[in-house]
Amino acid sequence: MREDRISPPQSGGYRRDAGDHPPYLYPEYGSTRLRAPDRPLVILPHTLSELTGPVYGHGRVGELDNDLTRQHSGEPLGERIIVTGRVLDGDGRPVRNSLIEVWQANAAGRYAHHGDRHPAPLDPNFTGAGRCLTDGEGRYRFITVKPGAYPWKNHDNAWRPAHIHFSLFGPAFATRLVTQMYFPGDPLFEHDPVFQSVSDPKARQRLVSRFDLETTEPEWALGYNFNIVLRDRDATPMEDHK
Amino acid sequence: MNLGSTPSQTVGPFFHLGLLREDWSRLVDLDHPSAFRIHGTVYDGAGDPVPDAMLELWQADATGRYAHPEDVFTGFGRCGADGAGRFEFVTVKPGSVPGPGGGESWQAPHINVSVFARGLLKRLITRVYFPDEDEANAADPVLASIEDPDFRATLIAHAEDGGYIFDVHLQGDRQTVFFDV
Numbered sequence: 001m002r003e004d005r006i007s008p009p010q011s012g013g014y015r016r017d018a019g020d021h022p023p024y025l026y027p028e029y030g031s032t033r034l035r036a037p038d039r040p041l042v043i044l045p046h047t048l049s050e051l052t053g054p055v056y057g058h059g060r061v062g063e064l065d066n067d068l069t070r071q072h073s074g075e076p077l078g079e080r081i082i083v084t085g086r087v088l089d090g091d092g093r094p095v096r097n098s099l100i101e102v103w104q105a106n107a108a109g110r111y112a113h114h115g116d117r118h119p120a121p122l123d124p125n126f127t128g129a130g131r132c133l134t135d136g137e138g139r140y141r142f143i144t145v146k147p148g149a150y151p152w153k154n155h156d157n158a159w160r161p162a163h164i165h166f167s168l169f170g171p172a173f174a175t176r177l178v179t180q181m182y183f184p185g186d187p188l189f190e191h192d193p194v195f196q197s198v199s200d201p202k203a204r205q206r207l208v209s210r211f212d213l214e215t216t217e218p219e220w221a222l223g224y225n226f227n228i229v230l231r232d233r234d235a236t237p238m239e240d241h242k
Numbered sequence: 243m244n245l246g247s248t249p250s251q252t253v254g255p256f257f258h259l260g261l262l263r264e265d266w267s268r269l270v271d272l273d274h275p276s277a278f279r280i281h282g283t284v285y286d287g288a289g290d291p292v293p294d295a296m297l298e299l300w301q302a303d304a305t306g307r308y309a310h311p312e313d314v315f316t317g318f319g320r321c322g323a324d325g326a327g328r329f330e331f332v333t334v335k336p337g338s339v340p341g342p343g344g345g346e347s348w349q350a351p352h353i354n355v356s357v358f359a360r361g362l363l364k365r366l367i368t369r370v371y372f373p374d375e376d377e378a379n380a381a382d383p384v385l386a387s388i389e390d391p392d393f394r395a396t397l398i399a400h401a402e403d404g405g406y407i408f409d410v411h412l413q414g415d416r417q418t419v420f421f422d423v
Binding site: 017022026034035039088091112194195 | 246365369388
C-alpha cells in the first residue's frame with residue numbers, strides 16, 4: 001500500500017521558536033507550577049505528521065458565526081466593536097481558508113460558563129463564542145462587544161486585562177496557535193502574569209490590538225485591528241538536514 | 243522579512259465556550275469495523291487529575307494518509323477533560339507515515355496530540371504509539387531518539403478490551419514525553 005501514499009512536501013519544516021513564546025514554567029502565573037513539564041522537551045524533526053494539519057470547519061461555519069451580537073433574540077449590552085485583521089505567515093503571506101475560533105467574557109467581565117464565579121451579571125443576549133474562516137487574503141472579521149476585565153485568584157487583587165481568546169490552525173499541525181488579543185493602553189498589562197509571561201517586549205506588543213478609525217463604523221461600532229502571525233517556514237530545505 | 247510570531251497564551255479555564263461547542267471526540271463512528279476507544283486521564287505534578295484540560299488529535303487514516311480537504315476521515319479530534327481529568331476518543335489506528343527527510347524511513351503508527359489547559363501558556367505536544375506494533379516501534383526514528391526506556395514508554399498506549407489507555411502526566415517522575423515541534 002505504501003506506493004499509494006502521497007510523498008512528503010519538498011519544502012522545509014517550520015522555524016523553531018526564537019523567544020517569541022512564553023515558557024511553560026512562569027511561577028508568577030501560579031497554575032504553571034504543577035502543570036509545566038520538568039523534563040526537557042524532545043526535539044522532533046518535522047515529518048509529514050507535523051507538516052500536514054487538519055482542514056476543519058469548511059461547510060460547517062455558519063454565516064452569522066462571526067457575529068457574536070446576533071446569536072440571541074436581543075442585542076448584548078456593552079460597547080459594540082468590530083475586530084478584524086489578517087492571518088499571515090512570517091513572510092507576510094496570507095493564511096487562507098483557515099478556521100479561527102474565539103471566545104470571551106461579556107461586557108461586565110463574566111463568561112457564560114458554569115465555572116465562572118465572578119459576581120458580575122450574565123447577559124442573556126451574549127454567549128461570547130464565534131468562529132470564521134479567513135478569506136483569500138487571510139482576512140477575518142468578528143463583530144462583538146468589548147469584554148470587561150475580571151478578577152481571578154492568581155494573587156491578591158488580581159485582574160485580567162480585557163481580552164479575546166483566539167484559536168488558529170494555520171496550514172500544519174506545527175502552526176497550531178492559541179492566543180489572546182488585548183486592547184491598547186490597558187492599565188492592567190503590567191500586573192498581569194499571563195501577558196508578562198512573554199518576556200520579549202516586542203513580541204508582547206504583538207498581542208495588543210490597534211484601534212483603527214478606518215474599521216470603525218460611524219454611529220455604530222469601534223474598530224480594532226489585530227493581525228496574527230503564525231510560524232514561518234524554515235528557509236533551509238528539509239533535504240539539507242539529512 | 244520576518245514579522246515575528248504572535249506569542250501563544252493559555253486557553254484559560256473557559257475554553258469550552260469557544261472550542262467545545264460540538265463533539266469532535268469521535269473521528270469515526272463506534273460501529274466502524276476497526277473503531278476503538280482510546281481514553282485516559284490528564285494528571286498534574288501533584289498526581290491530581292486536571293479537569294480543565296483539552297486534547298486534540300491529528301492522525302493519518304488506516305492507510306497512512308493524512309487527510310486532504312475532500313476526505314471523509316478528517317483525522318482531527320478534540321475532547322475536553324471531564325471533572326475527573328478524563329478524556330475519550332473513538333478512532334482507528336493510523337498507518338505508517340514517512341519519517342524525517344522523506345520516504346526512505348518510516349514511522350510507526352502514531353497519533354499526534356496537543357494538550358491545552360489552564361496553566362499551560364502554550365500547548366504541549368506528545369504522541370500516542372501502540373503496544374501491538376513492537377516491530378514498527380523498534381524501528382521508529384522518533385522513539386529511537388529517546389534514550390531512557392522508561393521515559394520512552396510513556397508514549398506507548400496500554401491495550402485493554404476494545405481499545406487503549408493513554409494517560410498524560412504533565413510533570414514529575416512519571417512525566418509523559420513532550421516534544422519541541
